[in-house]
Structures are given as C-alpha cells and as structure tokens.
Amino acid sequence: MGLSPETPATHVRGRVPLRDYSSHDAARSRRPAPPRGRRRMEKRAESASGFRKETVNKILHLHFKDDKTRVSSDALLLMAEMLNVFVREAAARGARQAQAEDLDRVDIEHVEKVLPQLLLDF
Numbered sequence: 001m002g003l004s005p006e007t008p009a010t011h012v013r014g015r016v017p018l019r020d021y022s023s024h025d026a027a028r029s030r031r032p033a034p035p036r037g038r039r040r041m042e043k044r045a046e047s048a049s050g051f052r053k054e055t056v057n058k059i060l061h062l063h064f065k066d067d068k069t070r071v072s073s074d075a076l077l078l079m080a081e082m083l084n085v086f087v088r089e090a091a092a093r094g095a096r097q098a099q100a101e102d103l104d105r106v107d108i109e110h111v112e113k114v115l116p117q118l119l120l121d122f
Helices: 022-030 036-047 053-061 073-100 108-121
Strands: none
Touching: 053 073, 073 108
C-alpha cells in the first residue's frame, strides 16, 4: 500500500503520525547545552561510596603552604576520583600479591609490598 499525499500517516499499519519538529529543534539549538563532563562527574561522585568533598579538601589543604588557597569543586571531584582509583588499584594489587603467596586473605603487608611500585606508577 503506497502513500498518497492525501493519505494520513496514521492509517498506515497503526504508525504514529509524523510531526514537524523543525521549530522544536530550532528552539532547542538556541539554548546552551549544560556541560556534560561536570554533570557526569557530580553524578559519579554522588553515586560512588568514595571520598567526600570535605575530606578531600582537608587532605589537600594539609599540603598547601598558603592557607588562603582555594580549590574549585571540579578539582575536588577530580581529586576524589583519583583517590578512589588509587585505593582500588592498591586493593587489587594487594589481592594479587596475596594470591601469589597462596593466601585467601589480604593483609596490610601485601599492600605494603606493592606500594612502592604503585606510587611509581601513579
């Protein structure tokens, strides 16, 4: 069955009628898009059971010489993610070390054995 100009699109096998989205797309293109990276990082930080911003901020301020130094929220989120990756990698390497020693339990000694190489890798 072909479509003639006078046949509405809804009559063809129950399909939804075609709509003209040209004005909708034009209106949407005028609005600036929100930054995607920031939204993803914030969502990841909220959903992850990692480090809180306040904790990361205090850790960073321990190493600043000037007490007036400020850290942006994006930098805090990035640093929290880096700390998360670092801790997970330390745990994974410690588990591999324990497995290499034929042990089922990871102790602090296993993490201490892999820590020098981990610090060099980061």
